[in-house]
Amino acid sequence: MTDTVTTTKTNLNKFEKLKAEKDGLAVKEEIAKFASLGWEAMDVNDRDHRLKWMGVFFRPVTPGKFMMRMRIPNGVLTSHQLRVLASVLQRYGDDGSADITTRQNMQLRGIRLEDLPDIFEKLHSVGLTSIQSGMDNVRNITGNPVAGLDADELFDTRELVQQVQDMLTNKGEGNPEFSNLPRKFNIAIAGGRDNSVHAEINDLAFVPAFQEGSGEWGVGSGEWGVGSGEKPEASVFGFNILVGGFFSAKRCEAAIPLNAWVSPEDVVAVCRAVLEVYRDNGLRANRLKSRLMWLLDEWGVEKFRAEVETRLGKALLPATPKDEIDWEKRDHIGVYKQKQAGLNYVGLNIPVGRLYAQDMFEIASLAEVYGSGEVRLTVEQNIIIPNIPDSRLATFLTEALLEKFAINPDMLTRSLVSCTGAQFCNFALIETKNQALEMAQALQAELTLTRAVRIHWTGCPNSCGQPQVADIGLMGTKARKNGKPVEGVDIYMGGTVGKDAHLGNCVQKGIPCEDLQPVLRDLLIQHFGAELNNS
């Protein structure tokens, strides 16, 4: 890291001081020591903050039972890896559970400190890592969940996402170059036509776009990883770059164009250059103003772009006028033909993303028995099992597990997304996952819907459940009823995804949770064509 980080930052906030005292990655060498000390005897800063550099989160709601946030690049897991994750949970009985996250990732719960050395060894043995998945690091990198399967894809994102992760984490060993960013940082690489990664809400996103003409400096051959493509030969595949998208309690912004286009070959280098500029120049005094967009505000896009080019050592081509996101966003639930003749991928609805060890063992077995032993995760907190041959499909569809994880769920459960909420998260103002499911079921019982409605619950203004991208977003808040404080939600509407994605806005504030059902019922009837049963 350059000197800039330490020399230009006066007025350090608590977290900058903490990082200056001891880099978070330093705890990697101390895991065995922590395990023998126990969580109650550990240094509090190591326990509550620095362990997050290893992906291990102290949970004040369940002291002694930690959460482990993995990195699952592009959401691709082997059945073997899924089984190892399940076996980690199994030892914790009822305390052990896993959540599929809104970043196409997995979090494990109930983790005991004394087990960490063994768990890390197990993860390592199957090529999994949780390193640098929390605090001021780059989060799980998202990619097209049906990469390599979808006949209409423009680019198979899997290898590129893995390369970016390898660069950032030093192949999972930990990379001190990027372990002290001003704040968290999100990267997404879209490869399909439907923006399945929510490019617009990432700090850095790559969106498919063809550059007309070829042979210019900086333009790749266009052959690397490119799908079948219907474009004229002269056009070259690459990505337009978006920067600065983020949600926080203080401010939410969609990403803006960097006015730059890159070929796939340059994506890793561009990620590195952008992160170096952010690391060395990002605002560090006030954590509420430390995300990339605040630097873009201060500098303007032109200056930021010029700094990125300096780090990159070459000029970036201007963005192409049009990107290739021209579809509505798909949810991938159900059975779909793959581009490989005779093969299918099947999307299973995992209600609010919650799984237990037994579920994970069973999903791993299904993926092996019927597919190729591969499992994919989506940002909608669901699972895809790819590579199921036509000849095996009918039998697969009779499997008992598909009653629990449906391929044709009701219209409200289908698109339901929920953050962790009060069960495990101490920022939460309300319980989310259970309430979300109960509400969906209650509304489904009184209404007939002919289309899926994307309802996203988030327990507080941090917006991990992305209410701003939902048809109906529900954000936990403190409300009042009969003069008394009660749990409530602010309601967001108008979030659109896929083509021309834009963020929704808050339309109603402070609805007590106990009064929410009729409010949602009316919204579903007025805006989403729902009809009351027996009306």
Ligand code: SRM
């Ligand atoms: Fe988040 C903090 C959970 C996606 C914005 N988020 C947290 C913490 C770590 C707070 C804590 O320590 O308790 C939550 C852990 C709770 C737990 O026990 O699970 C938490 N965030 C989640 C997850 C698990 C929600 C989910 O149920 O899926 C998601 C994990 C993603 C992953 O795999 O890495 C998750 N968080 C998001 C997203 C959505 C996204 O990335 O698309 C956002 C909004 C987008 C963004 O970041 O710009 C998000 N989380 C936040 C913020 C606000 C950031 C800010 O700049 O202020 C916080 C608070 C913070 O960082 O200080 C936060």
Ligand code: SF4
């Ligand atoms: Fe926790 Fe709030 Fe994020 Fe939900 S939105 S996981 S309650 S920080």
